[in-house]
Amino acid sequence: MSNDNSLFRPDLLAKYSANGPRYTSYPTALQFRDDFDPADYLRSAADPGASSTDLSLYFHIPFCDTVCFYCGCNKVATKNRAHARPYLAQLKREIALQAACFDTRRPVSQLHWGGGTPTFLSHDETAELMAATREHFMLLPDAEAEYSIEVDPREASPETIAHLRKLGFNRLSLGVQDFDPVVQQAINRIQPLEMTASVMQAARDTGFHSIGVDLIYGLPHQTVESFSRTLDTMIELAPDRLSVFAYAHMPQLFKMQRQMDPATLPSPDVRLAILQRVVERLTGAGYVYIGMDHFALPTDELARAQAQRTLHRNFQGYSTRAECDLIGFGASSIGKVGDVYAQNAKDLPGYAAAIDSGKLAIRRGVRLSADDRLRGDVITQLMCNLELRFDEFEAAYGIRFAETFEPELERLRGFEQDGLVSLATDKLEVRMAGRMLVRNIAMVFDRYLGQQTLERFSRTV
Structure with a gap:
């Protein structure tokens, strides 16, 4: 040994x-059945025994202004912001439909907007969606809950960050991936350091509880030296949490990945050497290694939850709110209520057709044995x-x-x-x-x- x-x-x-699998669920989504009966979800939602359980709400905003070549998320790339209007109307109808299934006296202690790019929505539209959420669900006070949103620094001004804080968001997740300009060019994500630093400073100035940043290793043109520079810069910026994901090159599943030259991807040995540098740099800078690809400062709620054995996992990754019933809103979103996983239609037309006809958009799911x-x-x-x-x-x-x-x-x-x-x-x-x-x-x-x-x-x- x-x-x-x-x-x-x-x-x-x-x-x-x-x-x-990354085990954001078990069974994984590959085990979800197309012949799933949504009545199973409705029965779990109406279960009076769940009244002591908090609720967690996830909203999927699929739109992006530009496409990042590495991305495997369910997204719609468009520069036409008008596409958000009908989708927002459908989300509001879905909120009412889902609220009718639950005892809405149950408090919401976690909320997350993901994508896509949630800040694709205008300030008025984000306010409208949050108002509709508060109209139908009871959101706990700021100090008692985690309300997070994924933000693209390329289209989030300090004014946007201040606006999101006023709406009630208290945790920010930023996509960065890599600061190296050659890498950014190869992945079609041009994001100067100043953009990221400005958003992080605005989040601190407006009192966000936690700032998380996503990096990716294994992207085109990355070397140990180039990614070390990104890590050094990130340590100076000092986010509360860092996720350093391994890039998954699956061009057979995600056709935009074919825009990148596979010959420029780092070799397996270089990937491992980059990962080693990640671990050395971040733990040396005082970050707690949570597990897998997540790091957090000892003062962050994520590290404290692990120390107290209350850490949990859901479809947003590691979570500090265990045992919530999760309600998913929007195309492709997944909920877990009691012993049931349920996933909405992945495509926008299918999602829209269901909601516009006054029905939930659930298309797949599984009841746990x-x-x-x-x-x-x-x-x-x-x-x-x-x-x-x-x-x-x-x-x-x-x-x-x-x-x-x-x-x-x-x-x-x-x-x-x-x-x-x-x-x-x-x-x-x-x-x-x-x-x-x-x-x-x-x-x-x-x-x-x-x-x-x-x-x-x-x-x-």
């Missing part, structure tokens, strides 16, 4: 690198708290953990020999060297992986 418990082990990262609930809980605990305490699952599910998961624990012996996990009779712990491979560890407990193609998922490293 290896005794090396350092965070970065290139030999192990290379050995275990594979395609796998007892095994799904158990395994989903195991995977969530691994991804968030980096350990499994067997007695907690035995008390909650009436099982003997070692017996129920005997094959999985046996498979983990190889991980243990490589120094990635520690196995005891009463618990499983992810060691420091295993944090970057926590997706691989979680995959051991996923009973669906043998039934589907892993090529639909991104690389774990």
